[in-house]
Amino acid sequence: MEARPISHNQRIKINSEQMERLVKAAEKAARKYIASKVTSKETEDLEIVVEVDTNDELSIDIEIGLDTLSNGSRYNELVEGAVEAAHTAVRNELDKLNTS
Secondary structure (H helix, E strand, C coil): CCCCCCEEEECCCCCHHHHHHHHHHHHHHHHHHHHHHCCCCCEEEEEEEEEEECCCCEEEEEEEEEEECCCHHHHHHHHHHHHHHHHHHHHHHHHHHHHC
């Protein structure tokens, strides 16, 4: 299984409830993207890890591990697309937090 991290850094203070919203949004978006591209029969194992660090700046790492029957280039497209979908979901949630 391979993981692809992406970090999103932005200065913002968030509480644990908001952190949970970010994590759930990222995971849901990644799963939805993968489900839209391959059948469950093609997916042998899917692991999504979303880590949130709020020390100096908000840092969100999204890692996706996917065992699939798809070939190498299709695999890379799936993982990259899922990470981008998760990243977009996080940005959307952050926008909502900034306007509330």
